[in-house]
Amino acid sequence: MxxxxxxxxxxxxxxxxxxxxxxxxxxxxxxxxxxxxxxxxxxxxxxxESRIFRTVYKEGGSYVPLLRRAGELWRELEAVSAREILTRCGGLTIGAPEHPDLVAVRRCAEEYGLAHEILDDSAAAARFPQHRLDPGEIVFLDPAAGVLRPxxxxxxxxxxxxxxxxxxxxxxxxxxxxxxxxxxxxxxxxxxxxxxxxxxxxxxxxxxxxxxxGFPIEVRRITPCWFAARDVAAHRPNRLPIAIRRHPDAGFSCFPVLDGVAVKIVPHHLGFPALADPAELPRSVDAEFVRAASAAVARLLPGLVPAPVRIGTYAEGFTxxxxxxxxxxxxxxxxxxxxxxxxxxxxxxxxxxxxxxxxxxxxxxxxxxxxxxxxxxxxxx
Ligand SMILES: Cc1cc2nc3c(=O)[nH]c(=O)nc-3n(C[C@H](O)[C@H](O)[C@H](O)COP(=O)(O)OP(=O)(O)OC[C@H]3O[C@@H](n4cnc5c(N)ncnc54)[C@H](O)[C@@H]3O)c2cc1C
Incomplete structure (x- = not known):
């Protein structure tokens, strides 16, 4: 320098x-x-604790080259910092085949020639029994997706x-x-x-x-919840990919056990409420939120105890x-x-x-x- x-x-x-x-x-x-x-x-x-990394992007194909380069740089950061940051455990998008997110990932994979697999409900039940699917639902697997440690x-x-x-x-x-x-x-x-x-x-x-x-940025709260796994080994990254779950009763992202105890879910269907300022971020949530998050887990993630062991609140800016x-x-x-x-x-x-x-x-x-x-x-x- x-x-x-x-x-x-x-x-x-x-x-x-x-x-x-x-x-x-x-x-x-x-x-x-x-x-x-x-x-x-x-x-x-x-x-x-965790963030999703995906390579097939429902938010738009123009992100695909950026995601490729990000993947290379995550590896470089791991090498220079001698820490494991990105675990390529794969990633699932789960829901009805006509759900816009499933349509978008299939289109993105086809357009960019990206590796993927599609499983019907019975193949998914055999391979990923941690998720309960309704008849007719499918799983889209992005094998190059993973979990990041923030x-x-x-x-x-x-x-x-x-x-x-x-x-x-x-x-x-x-x-x-x-x-x-x-x-x-x-x-x-x-x-x-x-x-x-x-x-x-x-x-x-x-x-x-x-x-x-001058920028229209809205500050919102995002609220991850951790639920203890009954069989921890079955919920670690080598057996449970990250997932985005879309179901008429609930929508959430889902992360494998990293702390030796619990799977994290971020319930999307319960909303990301606006905040006046990150300084006003509430550190707890109301009982109704806890009940609704627990009901989603009881319905769709049968291997978890449906009462959270911990809840976190974080702020993010949305355009x-x-x-x-x-x-x-x-x-x-x-x-x-x-x-x-x-x-x-x-x-x-x-x-x-x-x-x-x-x-x-x-x-x-x-x-x-x-x-x-x-x-x-x-x-x-
Ligand atoms: C709960 C949650 C789950 C998410 N899940 C995912 C996911 O799975 N995958 C994914 O890709 N993304 C995910 N995101 C989004 C992603 O985490 C964010 O987009 C990203 O972390 C934004 O980083 P940032 O550096 O912009 O903001 P921040 O991490 O908030 O950093 C901004 C920093 O600026 C500092 N700062 C602000 N004002 C000043 C000032 N005046 N002077 C000095 N410092 C200042 C703050 O202290 C802060 O440290 C998630 C976000 C949240 C909240």
């Missing part, structure tokens, strides 16, 4: 800012990465960034951000910092960042079209925004880190991010 290398300030080191710090630092930038809390904290969007991922990326020279400033909330001639001035804990370029990756705190006030906002920040020079990941940003985080580094250092990227253009939400868009 030379002192003439650009000085880049990153605001927010959840998974997105952590990956940007890593990819920028290894490419020679002088990185200063700020966070109000410490790496791996549980108040934002990047914690809670806390080691964030900490590993920041450790790799620090080894490449980045300064990681935990408990530094940026409370003032001012564009100066050709750069930026930032204030945290009463101290002033300067940078040539800023990367804004504040996750669900985006509405509180004045420079991002109106459920696609992230990634690109140069309109109306400013030398600022890049990555926010609004709408409940599906984790698996792609390393490639978004690479994209951030491309945009900061070269003003462009080879990756196709047209659908994520910040201008679609601004007057110019």
């Amino acid at each position: 030379t002192t003439s290398a650009p000085r880049i300030a990153i605001v927010g080191t959840g998974v997105i800012g952590a990956m940007a710090a890593w990819r920028l630092a290894v490419r020679g930038a002088r990185v200063l990465a700020f966070d109000s809390y410490a790496p791996g904290h549980d108040r934002g969007a990047s914690a809670g 806390e080691p991922a964030v900490q590993g990326a920041l450790a790799a960034a620090a080894s490449a020279g980045a300064e990681i400033l935990s408990y530094h909330r940026i409370d003032e951000l001012t564009e100066t001639g050709g750069g930026w001035r930032l204030r945290a804990n009463g101290e002033t910092f300067t940078a040539d370029h800023v990367v804004l990756s504040p996750g669900p705190w985006a509405p509180a960042v004045r420079a991002l006030a 109106p079209d459920d696609h992230a906002i990634v690109g140069p920040l309109p109306g400013t020079a030398n600022a890049t925004v990555l926010t609004g990941f709408s409940g599906h940003g984790f698996k792609l985080a390393p490639v978004f880190g690479e994209i951030a580094a491309d945009l900061v250092l070269h003003g462009k990227t080879r990756h196709d991010i047209g659908a994520l253009d910040p201008n679609r939400f601004t007057r110019e868009g």
